[in-house]
Amino acid sequence: xxxxxxxxxxxxxxxxxxxxxxxxxxxxxxxxxxxxxxxxxxxxxxxxxxxxxxxxxxxxxxxxxxxxxxxxxxxxxxxxxxxxxxxxxxxxxxxxxxxxxxxxxxxxxxxxxxxxxxxxxxxxxxxxxxxxxxxxxxxxxxxxxxxxxxxxxxxxxxxxxxxxxxxxxxxxxxxxxxxxxxxxxxxxxxxxxxxxxxxxxxxxxxxxxxxxxxxxxxxxxxxxxxxxxxxxxxxxxxxxxxxxxxxxxxxxxxxxxxxxxxxxxxxxxxxxxxxxxxxxxxxxxxxxxxxxxxxxxxxxxxxxxxxxxxxxxxxxxxxxxxxxxxxxxxxxxxxxxxxxxxxxxxxxxxxxxxxxxxxxxxxxxxxxxxxxxxxxxxxxxxxxxxxxxxxxxxxxxxxxxxxxxxxxxxxxxxxxxxxxxxxxxxxxxxxxxxxxxxxxxxxxxxxxxxxxxxxxxxxxxxxx
Amino acid sequence: xxxxxxxxxxxxxxxxxxxxxxxxxxxxxxxxxxxxxxxxxxxxxxxxxxxxxxxxxxxxxxxxxxxxxxxxxxxxxxxxxxxxxxxxxxxxxxxxxxxxxxxxxxxxxxxxxxxxxxxxxxxxxx
Numbered sequence: 001x002x003x004x005x006x007x008x009x010x011x012x013x014x015x016x017x018x019x020x021x022x023x024x025x026x027x028x029x030x031x032x033x034x035x036x037x038x039x040x041x042x043x044x045x046x047x048x049x050x051x052x053x054x055x056x057x058x059x060x061x062x063x064x065x066x067x068x069x070x071x072x073x074x075x076x077x078x079x080x081x082x083x084x085x086x087x088x089x090x091x092x093x094x095x096x097x098x099x100x101x102x103x104x105x106x107x108x109x110x111x112x113x114x115x116x117x118x119x120x121x122x123x124x125x126x127x128x129x130x131x132x133x134x135x136x137x138x139x140x141x142x143x144x145x146x147x148x149x150x151x152x153x154x155x156x157x158x159x160x161x162x163x164x165x166x167x168x169x170x171x172x173x174x175x176x177x178x179x180x181x182x183x184x185x186x187x188x189x190x191x192x193x194x195x196x197x198x199x200x201x202x203x204x205x206x207x208x209x210x211x212x213x214x215x216x217x218x219x220x221x222x223x224x225x226x227x228x229x230x231x232x233x234x235x236x237x238x239x240x241x242x243x244x245x246x247x248x249x250x251x252x253x254x255x256x257x258x259x260x261x262x263x264x265x266x267x268x269x270x271x272x273x274x275x276x277x278x279x280x281x282x283x284x285x286x287x288x289x290x291x292x293x294x295x296x297x298x299x300x301x302x303x304x305x306x307x308x309x310x311x312x313x314x315x316x317x318x319x320x321x322x323x324x325x326x327x328x329x330x331x332x333x334x335x336x337x338x339x340x341x342x343x344x345x346x347x348x349x350x351x352x353x354x355x356x357x358x359x360x361x362x363x364x365x366x367x368x369x370x371x372x373x374x375x376x377x378x379x380x381x382x383x384x385x386x387x388x389x390x391x392x393x394x395x396x397x398x399x400x401x402x403x404x405x406x407x408x409x410x411x412x413x414x415x416x417x418x419x420x421x422x423x424x425x426x427x428x429x430x431x432x433x434x435x436x437x438x439x440x441x442x443x444x445x446x447x448x449x450x451x452x453x454x455x456x457x458x459x460x461x462x463x464x
Numbered sequence: 465x466x467x468x469x470x471x472x473x474x475x476x477x478x479x480x481x482x483x484x485x486x487x488x489x490x491x492x493x494x495x496x497x498x499x500x501x502x503x504x505x506x507x508x509x510x511x512x513x514x515x516x517x518x519x520x521x522x523x524x525x526x527x528x529x530x531x532x533x534x535x536x537x538x539x540x541x542x543x544x545x546x547x548x549x550x551x552x553x554x555x556x557x558x559x560x561x562x563x564x565x566x567x568x569x570x571x572x573x574x575x576x577x578x579x580x581x582x583x584x585x586x587x588x589x590x
Contacts, residue, residue: 048486048488048489048550049486049559050558050559051489051550051551051558052489052550052551053551143490144545145490145491145528145545146490250537253536253537254497254537254539257493257495257534257537257539257541258485259485259486259487259488259493260487260493261487261488261491261493261530261543262530262532262543263532263534263541264532306489311552311553314553357553358553359553359554361556367556368556368557368562369556369562369563369565369566370556371523372521372522372523372563372566373565373566374565374566374569375569387553389553435551435552435553436551437549437550437551437552438489438490438549438550441488441489441490
């Protein structure tokens, strides 16, 4: 394994096999990446993109079999090359349970493969009580568009995680870890840790880390998997791991736009990456050279917080309308369904609209954009989805059951017959369980970049 | 390429891709990847694509809209706070992946079209 404190290194190579652990990749691309001389294999294990459920429940979006499949290839590669494997945001949301879940898979795979690598787990979950102290001390600040935080919002969270920067990774590797499995981390921290340890400049390192975080997204064919970035003292070079795919100046520069609010400036815990003056130059048909990226260290190190709370329990029901008359008058029909449902729920369950909430979505008409849709043409068939939210599952399902005869038979007032709509399944109601919302969009000031995180080295107890 | 309700040219007709996506749980971001400098000139026209248009298309306050014009990439990028809580009861697009369509369907005004092309010089909406 290369020395972790070798500040005189001239270059540092990062192998990123894919944008997400468990997304899959061709093993040949990793084998090719090993020939390019990587110093680290880095992969992201999570995201908030699919919603607050995963943080709220502390469960993963990916399936264990897919994560194990990817890890088997990556653990072998890391062992063969004698370089660290670094995984961030384990288990999708980076909860402690997510870290333990991935660690369990890693141990199983290592046992099966006869590998003996030193594992460090870095936990990122935060106690509401600790954060309330920070709030009282004026050390928590909102990010736009959030407002000030209250103590009760912290108490309501099912889970809270802090997004670590590169420092906890670097500390774990410096202590001898060969596999680092971290809780919530910035997408970039995973790739930035080893280059920064090797003394690579912060501007190119953070910029390269941002470009590689989604794997092949910065190439001309994002489906082919991973990328390889080589950082040096003047900038970085990036190429795809698949020989038939290319990085072009446009494909690389355009990745700064992906899932970012501001394409020029990006805040990390330790400071801000500024790519306003970065240049992108094709070295050949598939490699791009990037120079001119800057990193401005922040006066105050901050850790971003993410929290999720339960907003209620949901039940859904879905029926299909093909009747041409009703389809042609579908907005009026949906309005009638809304009105009659509220009346019937009051009659049968004795509930007012304060006791529950519901949404009617007209798929095939305007379910996605609703009144923002620029195309108001009459639909041919419409899927009517009812979503009910209540403070307990039984109430949500009861409301959906009251809606059932209406979703089967509700006619428009002028109709002389009773229509019957098309339910695709029986029973019609599906209980979705708890529903969650993201509640925190705040940062906390910290004195130490590693202070909020806890690292466990699992070899200390059993090995020298 | 989104459906267009009329034959009049819309922004999507001059674009390689128009896309939308979450930028974290609290922001939506959209990009108009225009085909060439001529297409970029249309999308980057501040009289056409501006905070007021986005406010109208997406029912969001104009002062929260951020617009970035990137001539080197022929891209116009637009970000605004998510108007609906992600995965909440009223959220119909968890990844905000289909919200580019109203933007893509914005009608291109006559001043950007070759002489003789028809257009009603409307409010920009198709």
